[in-house]
Amino acid sequence: MPRRTLDSLVTEVASELMGVDASTMVAATERVLALLIEYFDVDFSYLRHTDRDRRATVLVAEWPRRVEVPDPDPLQTIYFEDADSVFKALEHATEPFLITSADIDYQATIRRATGIPNVTSAAVPLLSRGESTGVLGFIKAGDRAWSTRELNVLKAIAALFAQLQARVVAEERLRYIADHDDLTGLANRRALLKYMEERLQAGSPGPVAAFFLDLDRLKALNDFLGHTAGDNFIRTLSARLREHLDPADMIARLGGDEFVIVPAKPMDAVAAELEATRMQQLIGRRVTVGGESVSRGASVGVAVGSPGETTVADVLRRADHALLSAKSRGGNGVAVFTDAMRAEFELQDDVELNLRGAVADGSLVLHYQPEVDLRTGRIVALEALVRWQHPTRGLLPPGAFVQVAEATNLAGELGRWVIRTACAQFAQWRRHGLASNVVIRINVSPVQLVSLDFVENIEDILRRHDIDGSSVCLEITEHVVVQDLARTKVTLRGLKRMGVQIAIDDFGTGYSSLSHLKALPVDAVKIDRGFVQRLGANPDDLAIVKSIVGLAGSFGLGVVGEGVETAVAARTLVGLGCYRAQGFLIARPLPADEVEAHLAAGRIPLDLELPGMSRAPKV
Template identity: 60%
Template sequence: MQKGLDRLVTSVALQLMSVDASTMVEKTEAALDELRLHFGVEHAYLRYNDHRIRASILIAESPRTEFGTDPNPNDVIYFADTDGDLAAAEHSLEPTVVLNNTSGGGCSSYLFAPLVAGSLAAGFIALTHLGSNEFSPSEVNATQAVAALFAQLKARIEAEDNLRHTATHDDLTGLSNRRALLEYMERRLQRGEPGPVATLFIDLDRLKALNDFLGHSAGDQFISALAQRLRDQMDPRDMIARLGGDEFVIVPALPMTTDVAEAEAARIQQLVSERVELGGEKVSRSVSIGVAVGMPGETSVSDVLRQADQAVLAAKTAGGNGISVFTEEMRTLYALRDDVELHLRHAVENDSLLLHYQPELDLRSGKILAVEALVRWQHPTRGLLFPGTFIEVAEATNLAGELGRWVIRKACSQFADWRERGLATDLVMRINVSPVQLVSLDFVASVEEVLAHFAIDGPSVCFEITEHVVVQDLARTRITLEGLAKIGVQVAIDDFGTGYSSLSHLKELTVDALKIDRSFVTRLGTDSDDMAIVKSIVGLAKAFDLDLVAEGVETSIAARTLLELDCHRAQGYLLSRPIPPERVEVLLAAGAIPLDFSADVSVSDD
């Protein structure tokens, strides 16, 4: 009998391993059905306790109870309105077996197994049998073990939901962030969607003056009040996003022509310009708004946003407090883009780009564990350009694959040279891989050819892919990663925590490491939310036996906090900036970088 119960618990555990928010109810019902059949009871259900409203929430049941009403009266039961066994489940932390006699001389048996989260009852599993059923101690223990699995699942789903919310929302205002905006616009601009799609780019005028007059926090308070006003006065279906600082983008849910969008911009301008009370003072800011309109299937997201950005720049250049609609004349402002595109192709084809390398250190010793290859471009007229200046152009002009191949070959050539001179015998070379490369059918073969040419073993190279890319084309990504694993190349998920990869993705994909996104590390030690997120990522890495690297370590307190969280690998300006290969050689010869966590660094764009 005990073996059967052990198999039952193992079976439920396997069912729940791959559950995410979208499959939670379906797979929970399947697990409950298995419990019901195994114990021979008539009903099994899972409920969560919401202690804020003192209610029990029905999550799943087997079989489903049909009441013929919507909502089901059993969906939410308030503890204040009930008594007896269900009321006790609000706080009970121990399994309970109940035998109730009915007025007709019959009886019913219940087994309540709580979902324990720390010192709280997070919910419970209940098994109901119409008749007398003495649940044995082994059966009670097995049911409690299953309840513990559901408690872990509940915590995991909540953590994933929090990560998703953090990744798609602005932490100051709670509005959508850039990532959420882009995804929304991608959907709105797909062929067949209703159009035109209007985009209003909002930029507050002279917010710095308000900070200078009322203090630095005044700007944040003003922006928060403005965000709430927009939420209250706009259509709830509209996309309202904060891009950062004093910039917002609104994409109305209803199709709008240019004239209607301009009228809507005038309404928003008036709304934003109304006074806000801060610290006893009533203040206001004027606003500049850029308007652009795109047609689904004809205009890309980047084009519409760039046009709106150009339009708001025109409004601010004209003195601010105005509305500017994107026109054909503004297209001349794309001259810089065209210039960059022309010279970038030449730079890639003529091997005139260069690589800098950012060391990755062991925070305990300063030992250099890896270096990340970062491309730079010595532009013929504009000087040294960082990737943020030209990577977008490369992707938009189908140069990303060619650029990526150049980076891999150049980095491996440099790596082989260092190894030949005995400078990088136990070093890992990290190389960023673009989405274009990852889905290329010949990518693995080309990598294998480069490694063989430079006599580099696969495990000493690690390709970094962003979390967003992982879920873009999961099937193709899986094939590529499996191919890389066969030739020994490591893979790390970069910017982890900002995308949508679930635990099931981590379980399915062949990856070796996670790199915590710098947005969660920058304020580590001073922001409790970031602390919670990083702590959960550390736990995930340990659970899946993955290496973990923290990016963007710029403060001593962040470095010390990472050590306390048992995350020892890190990179960032506090440890070392990206540097040319000759300076890397000096550090490699020394073997380590002296660490001093008593002072922070001044940060500039990479």
């Protein structure tokens, strides 16, 4: 085989380094060093990179590999500040330089690391934009002279190594960016998922705990001090977590004010709850940003997974559910995922996935709860209450799905279905000679009330079924009234022009609507069931109900008691001057066909033993 020329040597090295990445760089470099040792007849060759942050030169590869490497290895990382004169020169060298046997300190370093005595050496800097980024070095026992042409070829090869180094650095930078949050330097969602996949593999130590952490009311801080201060706050908290947690723990920022922490050591639910409380207290310490000393509370959701049994998605979903539970209790708390929580959120997920189809496929039904005059039992109103005949869960009450409908923008569609269906049924009863003196009550969601075409839709439905507006009462909550008073006024006035009645439902649970009663075109208030149910047992509730009845009277409003379940509660309402009521004592919500019997009788028999008042005849 003909001997390589210097030019062909450069070409061969370029071919060897082509396509090399971070994972193959060391092996490829060793092959090139072996090739160079053979060609230049030297004993040892190495490639070193300069770490500017640490002011050190770091060994990347060597050939031949040393059989016995001292511990610590004096050649692995050499800090320029502490190095001998030769290695000091490597920090800023831009031209090849030769080391002779006269350099005593360098000789001692090499002899200690390689066992080769009395060496000569050549060092060729790797250059990037005129700055030294490393060195390609050769060591020969005894003397070795280097020609200018050889050194020029080595400079060309060093340039190839510098290009490889720059490419690998760029790749590592991209990989870092891909796996890290740019604001805090913490891991991001991608890195978190990769880490958790490894931790939850079968055979890995467990249990594996995950903490889903969310700062409470960070928006208030951003609004007050600005988003720059908010970012500084998050950076400070991120550094605090990194400082006070195990360096091996996974800390990931998912964006905004959400973090997920996965401890490196196995942790059961009891230990995880204690650790979550410690984290919460750590976060709660004050931070100085924008010249202000501020703090935020934190809500933490805790979930625990078992390697080989639990998926990453399961653990994160459970931790997220636990977080939502913690925030629903007012925030600044810790919640651990439980089986009860699992059932609740499984139902919620099921509802969210299938509710839209239920609106269209006929599985929604309306039940109607009678409202009576407690003195006579006469039916004065029917409240339409939606139910969902779920294919696997049976008949679901509105509490199981209405909030999900509101959270997924289905409330408007669901509400329109309820109004159409209730009015159609009411019109049918009227055609059959029933419910002639009865009002149909329909609950209205916040989404419906603020929609621009709501009044027009109600008018169209009433016209289509030939129902006079005074026979319909739409019920809204105090929360809706307070939420958008201006828009509420416009909508309610439009409804009143058609004669539609308006009632405020669940009255007494809010705080701001009392002062609005006079300004709004409201016909009645319905006392919240929580107060009515405890009448006769709780003097505070008695005082509240009494004040509501008095307030309604002073404004000329009707008043209805909800949730009447005992004769004591019914008698107390009558004694306070509240004669209209509904509740389980009177009748539960019933399907349309079962309500017809009550409508035909016109009343529901009650035996309340009211002094001086006639009893309803039994039918």
